[in-house]
Amino acid sequence: MADSLALPDGLSVLLVEDDPTNRLVALSMLRHIGIEADAVVNGQLGVQAATSKSYDVVLMDIQMPVMDGIEALRAIRALLPPDECPRIVAVTAHAVSGTRERMLATGFDDFYNKPLSIAMLREALSPPPLAEPALMIRPRSGHDEDDLAASLRNDVRAHVRALLGEDDEEFVVDLVDSFVTSSEDAVVEATTAYQGADWGTLASAAHKLKGSASNVGLGALATSWDHVEVAVRDAGQAPQDVVEAAMAETKQAITLLQS
The missing domain is CATH 3.40.50.2300 (Response regulator)
Incomplete structure (x- = not known):
């Protein structure tokens, strides 16, 4: 700082x-x-x-x-x-x-x-910088994808450890399942809102997705949706590249966590 x-x-x-x-x-x-x-x-x-x-x-x-x-x-x-x-x-x-x-x-x-x-x-x-979000690099092979999925689950495990003070694999599974369900619904809501230029609904969906990502310890993904929410709040709309990047990262995280 x-x-x-x-x-x-x-x-x-x-x-x-x-x-x-x-x-x-x-x-x-x-x-x-x-x-x-x-x-x-x-x-x-x-x-x-x-x-x-x-x-x-x-x-x-x-x-x-x-x-x-x-x-x-x-x-x-x-x-x-x-x-x-x-x-x-x-x-x-x-x-x-x-x-x-x-x-x-x-x-x-x-x-x-x-x-x-x-x-x-x-x-x-200071408003968060609208830098290009980068949660993950697109996997180049099945091996890379497995590593990425394992890394994401380890992030969730670390988050659970910080919350509970101990490891709890059952809670990790429940948390991932909850994230996948809530995020799939919110991504549909965000996509529909963006396509219809319904900026208030998009900001609301972005806020949900930010919270869902934070809830499982995916800080970079939470930041990506924060960029969307802040852009709508400050400018009345969100840039296409920022919204599409956040959506792509979320879909990728959902796919990898389900693998």
């Missing part, structure tokens, strides 16, 4: 943080990088603020009175159309192994552990 990371002009930020000291520190750091953020003290007020004013980014504490950050996230997602939803970043001081994966699976766009730094804030507020 670099302190020199450029931020978009006119960035509108909402801080949802109950601790007065943490709030003071975060607002001071935001001012240091040229952002006068709004701030509220619990999730309920965060929902009210995020649905009454357009924000680019919401920095959301997790453990708060009245309404916690996860409840607030779900409320905001439910109340706002996907193309009007801000980027919502989870921030907590209570992270343990697997917290990041659980937060992304819940629906947060990103996750950072306290205490925050200027560099972390810059990264949290």
Whole structure:
């Protein structure tokens, strides 16, 4: 992370943080990088603020009175159309192994552990780069395909180990089956939406696919769908190459995990 990371002009930020000291520190750091953020003290007020004013980014504490950050996230997602939803970043001081994966699976766009730094804030507020996604290289032979399938399953195993603190092959199988089922349906939804230029539905499908990929530890695939979701949110549509690459990667992952 670099302190020199450029931020978009006119960035509108909402801080949802109950601790007065943490709030003071975060607002001071935001001012240091040229952002006068709004701030509220619990999730309920965060929902009210995020649905009454357009924000680019919401920095959301997790453990708060009245309404916690996860409840607030779900409320905001439910109340706002996907193309009007801000980027919502989870921030907590209570992270343990697997917290990041659980937060992304819940629906947060990103996750950072306290205490925050200027560099972390810059990264949290910067839109993900729309670089060409690259989950996998197309296999050149059956042997390569077997290696790729084994590598993907090992990624899922590592994710399960991070979540549970131990290996659980039965859970790995269940998780893969759930990913395949949910992703097949969501890819159909995304394809139909893209072909009909239904950008709101595409963003919603991309969000589902991002969560599904995060749920099984396929971080690169989750990033590809995040690129689609962010493009729709920021530009009102998504570039053809970004959408088609995410779809191809997902179909390839489904095929390999079923092999």
